[in-house]
Amino acid sequence: MKAVVTVMPKPAILDPAGVAAGRAMEHLGLKKVRSVRIGKSIEIEVDGADEKQLHEICHDLLSNPVVEDYTLRILS
Amino acid sequence: MRVAVIQFPGSNCDTDCQAALASFPGVMAEIVWHKETSLTGYDAIVLPGGFSYGDYLRCGSIARFSPIMGAVRTAADSGVLVLGICNGFQILCEAGLLPGTLLRNNGLLFRCENLQLRVENTDAPFTSVLHEGQVLDIPIAHGEGNYFADPETMKQLEANAQILVRYCDASGNVTLEANPNGSLGNIAGICSHGRNVFGLMPHPERVCDPILGGTDGRGIFQSMIEWTASHDAKK
Numbered sequence A: 001m002k003a004v005v006t007v008m009p010k011p012a013i014l015d016p017a018g019v020a021a022g023r024a025m026e027h028l029g030l031k032k033v034r035s036v037r038i039g040k041s042i043e044i045e046v047d048g049a050d051e052k053q054l055h056e057i058c059h060d061l062l063s064n065p066v067v068e069d070y071t072l073r074i075l076s
Numbered sequence B: 001m002r003v004a005v006i007q008f009p010g011s012n013c014d015t016d017c018q019a020a021l022a023s024f025p026g027v028m029a030e031i032v033w034h035k036e037t038s039l040t041g042y043d044a045i046v047l048p049g050g051f052s053y054g055d056y057l058r059c060g061s062i063a064r065f066s067p068i069m070g071a072v073r074t075a076a077d078s079g080v081l082v083l084g085i086c087n088g089f090q091i092l093c094e095a096g097l098l099p100g101t102l103l104r105n106n107g108l109l110f111r112c113e114n115l116q117l118r119v120e121n122t123d124a125p126f127t128s129v130l131h132e133g134q135v136l137d138i139p140i141a142h143g144e145g146n147y148f149a150d151p152e153t154m155k156q157l158e159a160n161a162q163i164l165v166r167y168c169d170a171s172g173n174v175t176l177e178a179n180p181n182g183s184l185g186n187i188a189g190i191c192s193h194g195r196n197v198f199g200l201m202p203h204p205e206r207v208c209d210p211i212l213g214g215t216d217g218r219g220i221f222q223s224m225i226e227w228t229a230s231h232d233a234k235k
Helices: A016-027 A051-062 B014-022 B068-077 B087-094 B151-159 B218-234
Strands: A002-009 A040-045 A068-074 B002-007 B028-033 B044-047 B081-085 B101-103 B111-119 B135-142 B146-148 B163-168 B187-191 B197-200
Touching (some): A040 A051, A051 A068, B002 B014, B014 B028, B014 B218, B044 B068, B044 B087, B068 B081, B081 B087, B087 B101, B163 B197
Parallel strands (some): B002 B044, B044 B081, B081 B197
Antiparallel strands (some): B111 B135, B111 B163, B163 B187, B187 B197
16 A cells, blocks of 8 residues: 655644745745745555554654644555 | 653663762662663653654654553553653653643754743642742753643643743743743643643753752752652652
């Protein structure tokens, strides 16, 4: 099984790294940067797992539910 | 009193904690490797600072699943004192033994400096020999110390007086300027609802000997020792 997990800071959470990157984009000529959010993309290849197990891993290990949301995409 | 100092791969304040604890008469501090699964016989547990598992994924997120953490949870549930310093605080939050989490510092800088903490509450095994409003000089050294919790959790922390130390200026005023990392409410350290689990970002073990520039960290360990002694006497 191949899967991609995307982990993003929740909308209400300030993402200082995103803000800094946004400022750099304006410095490079973008006129008005409204928002930049930096998250993680995690590629997984695993045998003998089901989707429920992967959701548990996403919830318990790969994301911190206090401040992050995740999406799990099964590729094959 | 026997204290376990848990050593994770990447811990780097473990021997400092051990030395600080061992400087108190009657305290035996032992390093316990994270692959161990029992903490029977210890009166207190310290999760030291460092960069467990290289801080990969999120600070503390992998250490939280180390074999020893089951025993830490069992001990915490039974009322044993658990102190998490810096990375140890991050691990306790990831493990759910303390609420909330520690985000990247709002200025993005790794902050390594001496600063001041105000003791907010002394009704806890970690602050009982201190007095409310006391200002402690204790260093910080972290990149992710920006305490965050949802508004409901913040309300609970305030209502239950779980915030034990806040960043303040030299006169003890809790100000925006005194906040090194963006932490909500200038929080430097919180305890659990049961008050026997305490996590803080500053490093008390680094100021336990005058030769290292201060002794303001001693009160936290002294509190733990006295609490344990009075607890044993009651048994």
